[in-house]
Amino acid sequence: MLPVREKVEHTALRIKFTKTGALQYISHLDLHRTFSRLLVRKGVPVWYSEGFTPHPRLVFATPLSVGAESLCEYMDVFVNGTPQTLDLDVLRWKLSESDIAGLEIKEVYLPESKFSTITHSDYTIRICTENASKELADKCENVLKTSPLVVLKRTKSGEKEVDISSQIRSSKVSFENGIIIINCRLSADSAGFLNPEYLVKVLREKCGILSGDVLKEEYSILRTAVLVEDKDFH
Numbered sequence: 001m002l003p004v005r006e007k008v009e010h011t012a013l014r015i016k017f018t019k020t021g022a023l024q025y026i027s028h029l030d031l032h033r034t035f036s037r038l039l040v041r042k043g044v045p046v047w048y049s050e051g052f053t054p055h056p057r058l059v060f061a062t063p064l065s066v067g068a069e070s071l072c073e074y075m076d077v078f079v080n081g082t083p084q085t086l087d088l089d090v091l092r093w094k095l096s097e098s099d100i101a102g103l104e105i106k107e108v109y110l111p112e113s114k115f116s117t118i119t120h121s122d123y124t125i126r127i128c129t130e131n132a133s134k135e136l137a138d139k140c141e142n143v144l145k146t147s148p149l150v151v152l153k154r155t156k157s158g159e160k161e162v163d164i165s166s167q168i169r170s171s172k173v174s175f176e177n178g179i180i181i182i183n184c185r186l187s188a189d190s191a192g193f194l195n196p197e198y199l200v201k202v203l204r205e206k207c208g209i210l211s212g213d214v215l216k217e218e219y220s221i222l223r224t225a226v227l228v229e230d231k232d233f234h
Helices: 021-025 028-041 088-095 134-144 197-207
Strands: 010-019 058-060 069-080 105-109 120-128 150-155 158-163 168-176 179-187 218-228
Touching (some): 021 069, 028 058, 028 069, 088 105, 120 197, 150 197, 179 197, 197 218
Parallel strands (some): 069 218
Antiparallel strands (some): 150 158
16 A cells, blocks of 8 residues: 555755746746646656645745846755655756756755745846936935835735835945946845835836836846845855
């Protein structure tokens, strides 16, 4: 008689990966499906849940909104076996070539901490706007250091005005080659996660960025680090 799935030895495995290029435009659900298929295709011994529709258990840390790129995404997947029986080198080798543009597996390892310990994320926001200048960059930096900094934010109970100044740990705005560049550290814990899109929104309202020809203007968001206070998450 085969054992019940929950009683089969299984271990959480952490995967650090990139999500860039066209991959930034897929939904969280599609990313989940993409990884499920990738793991099976690469022969990873995925552990499946019990029930009428068994499925791999994948858990993502601080998922990004559609349209944002990242150099440091994290996902936990449960695999069959114990830490002692798993060959991490073989698993890293199997996943080293994802065959998916924009998805690069950076690390595969046993988790050292929980996703709930994440406190901040670092981002680089690049803004190409018709009125870009050193003066505008300085104005943007001053606005981001303002307190209170109120923005209309979506919540579970609807839209309401929220002061996001306490969720901006740090911000530096520069002007390089005609582009305004914002490097910032934002809250990323479950209670106070700040979507970097809100920085773009408030600067659009208060500084007039991205208010010209939509065919000539654009911006991008890149997550560069996930942190526990000031230390890299692992």
